[in-house]
Amino acid sequence: MSGILKIALKLLVNDRSKFIALLVGITFAVFLMIMMMSMFSGILSRSSASVYNIGAKIWVMDPAVNNATSSIPMPDYVLSKTRSIDGVKYAVPIYFGNALVKLKSGAYQAVSVVGLDDATLYGRPELIEGKIEDIYAESAFFVVKDAEFKKLENPVIGTEFEINDHRGLVVGLAKVASGGLFGIPTVYTTYNRAITYIPSMRFTTSYVLIEPKSEADIPFIQQQVKKLGYQALTRDQFVGKISDFYTYQTGMGMNVLMMTAISFIVGLSISGQTFYTFILENMERFGALKAIGAKGHELIAMILFQASFTALLGYGIGVGLASGLMILAKLRLPSYAAQVTYFNLTFAFVMVLIMAGVSSYIGIRKVLQIQPFDIFRG
Amino acid sequence: MGKVAIKANALIKWFGEGETKTTAVKSASFEANFGELLYIVGPSGSGKTTLLSMISGILKPNEGNVLVEGKDIWKMKSDDIADLRLHKIGFVFQDYHLFPRLTTVENVAIPLILKKMDWNEAIKVAMEYLDIVGLKDRAQLPPVKLSGGEQQRVAIARAIAGKPDILIFDEPTASLDGDTGKKIVEFIKTKILNPDRCVIIVTHDSRIYEFADSIMKMEDGKITAFERNTLQYV
Structure with a gap:
């Protein structure tokens, strides 16, 4: 100096x-x-935890959707139409919803339910306990072991609970990259079980997740989805939309x-x-x-x-x-x-x-x- | 008497404009030589400090010029004048203006540090100058812990540490008692003044006139007397 x-x-x-x-x-x-x-x-x-955790490259949604947990269900034809767009390698539905579960102690706890495509389980979380195929067992659910996990009274494989008068059975514990914003636990099950267990509106598909054949196909896919009256966003675009919502509209x-x-x-x-x-x-x-x-x-x-x-x-x-x-x-x-x-x-x-x-x-x-x-x- | 250290030619300085214009120095000319202890004396408001500031490159005159070792300083750029002050002129201010947040030795080292000397080397050299003024044992104290006379000596050590050819003292005895004031000026005369150095003291303390080689008297902005033999003058 x-x-x-x-x-x-x-x-x-x-x-x-x-x-x-x-x-x-x-x-x-x-x-x-x-x-x-x-x-x-x-x-x-x-607020974008679900988008990161599912990890899909393209999300198809109603244009009015502004954050991942407030989806607007879409009719089934959206799924079939997107599957037929050139450049789409595959497209699967996913369900996002909320439900109350009754725990063994008798207490009720709100949970976030993710219903994965039955055929592919696309967007599944990484399991830390249990086997992935057990998701197909009767009443099976995976529970995400995150900061909210203890709100479900620290369940283990085999723990039972009630969800909307249906029996639920913990068959695996999973971990995800990011915890949710609203402080409620997350459970995963199959798409069909989710829409069966949880009361739904006429349409049930929260989002259609698309895997494009290549990055170059994305603009065309987005264009075609737009013609259907819906919106296809890449992961970053969806995260950006959610951020904009919380930043400017709340x-x-x-x-x-x-x-x-x-x-x-x-x-x-x-x-x-x-x-x-x-x-x-x-x-x-x-x-x-x-x-x-x-x-x-x-x-x-x-x-x-x-x-x-x-x-x-x-x-x-x-x-x-x-x-x-x-x-x-x-x-x-x-x-x-x-x-x-x-x-x-x-x-x-x-x-x-x-x-x-x-x-x-x-x-x-x-x-x-x-x-x-x-x-x-x- | 040695060569001319400072030559002031018809210096004029005024402040303000129009009705508020006040002329502080009115056509002052004089020479100060190496080996000389020159006093500038006069009552308050006579223009002593203004004249001192002009000859030391601090205040630009409105008219006239100042030659320091033959160079017209007011034709120099401001950075060159700052360099001249740093290398040729040492100041001892009336209120000393020591830095209370620095130690005594660090205060003395300031001109050396401004000359880009390495910190440790500057402290070492400063210590030698503190020794000269008899304050080596006070080196690590802050100046506020020193007496008025000691602070004066620290200010002198700081002024001479840069080995200036010209030393300027502004009222060096103003805040000292008579004995201490005399000792300080005696010290300046015997230890600081040498044939290669010119010392100029602004004062109105008649008790120290006996040490002067020359006395220049100012009144109302004018030089009214200049005697090169103090004893005769007194």
């Missing part, structure tokens, strides 16, 4: 009260921004945006004001440096270094605190939906750089204005 920067560092760090106030301001802002954005990212990720996105903006403004106010006071209090020292022979660019480097050092340290502490809190929360509450993404980190970093930039700008303007003559005059 060059000597002038070392002086800048000592001037900053040795003024403990100001330095701590600066750090607290930036850390607090980063902590809030990261927490808010991570919670929102977690919610968005969980008010959730606006709330998070506002909280993030408020965090930024609070952080900027605290750090800007404190840094400005710090510069003001050191004004005569900067003037003395100028009189001794320091050049303008050296003073600018000192201020930029002081602001950047504080900002980066505050950023690191803020990210660390937010991550630590999320880890603690997940230990206590496994279904806690928050995730730190590169986007969140980058966004917070850019915001912190803006804070440092604005604080530096104020300081630099002030320091460049001071004349060494003012030091002589006292």
Whole structure:
């Protein structure tokens, strides 16, 4: 580190009260921004859990569908028509629904039911206990062993329950890539059993899952499905649609945006004001440096270094605190939906750089204005 | 007397415009030589500090020029003037302007660090200068823990650490008692002044006039007297 920067560092760090106030301001802002954005990212990720877990390349749905769990059932002809589109390798139906199960203790618990195509079991979860073929046994269900699993009273293979006055039997425990958003357990069964056990509307197909022959066939498939009056979305497009729904149509996105903006403004106010006071209090020292022979660019480097050092340290502490809190929360509450993404980190970093930039700008303007003559005059 | 260190030619400086215009220095010309201890004396508001600022490259005159070792400093670029201050001129400010967040030795090392000397080397050299002013044992203390006289000596050590050819003191005894003030100026005269250095002191403390080689008197922005023999003047 060059000597002038070392002086800048000592001037900053040795003024403990100001330095701590600066750090607290930036850390607090980063902590809030990261927490808010991570919670929102977690919610968005969980809201698309089914799409990730099933893993189909193309999803056919009613155009009015805006999230995976609120499907609008489609008539059977949609399945047969999609199967006949050029470029479709195969197409299968899938059922998504909710039901109440009566547990052994007599308690009722809401569950999310996924009905897999009987012939192919396309979209099946990875089993950690049990055999896949057991799904064809009478009343058979797989239970997803995720954060919500214990709400079903920790069932094992052979555990029985009631679902809509039908007997249900746990034949396997499964794991999925991502847990759901609404905090209810998920069970898998066959498509036909699902529509038999759970009261349905006239149409029963929630989605048609398509495997295209090649990536190049996707646009044509989408075009043909559109002609049927339905919508075919790739996995990423569907995830995007769900994210857009939660971001723009539920008010959730606006709330998070506002909280993030408020965090930024609070952080900027605290750090800007404190840094400005710090510069003001050191004004005569900067003037003395100028009189001794320091050049303008050296003073600018000192201020930029002081602001950047504080900002980066505050950023690191803020990210660390937010991550630590999320880890603690997940230990206590496994279904806690928050995730730190590169986007969140980058966004917070850019915001912190803006804070440092604005604080530096104020300081630099002030320091460049001071004349060494003012030091002589006292 | 040695070569000319500073030559001021018809310096004029005014502040403000129109009705608020005040002329602080009115056509001041003088020379200060190497090996000379020059006092600029006069009452408050007589233009001493303004003149000092102009000859040290801090305040640009409205008219006239300043030659430092033969170079017209006000024809230089601002960065070159800053370089000149760093390499040729040492300052001891009236209020010392020490950095309270740095240790005493770090304060002394500042001009060396500005000259891009390695930190550790600068601290080592600064320690030698602290030794010269008799404060080596105070090196690691912050300046606020030192007495007024000690702070003055730290400021002197900082000013001479850069080995300047010209040393400028602004009211060095203003906040010191009579004895300490005399000791400081005696120290300057015997330890700091040498044939290759010019020392200029702005003061209105008549108790220290006895140490001057020359005294320049200012009143109302004008140089009213210049004596190159202090004893005669006093």
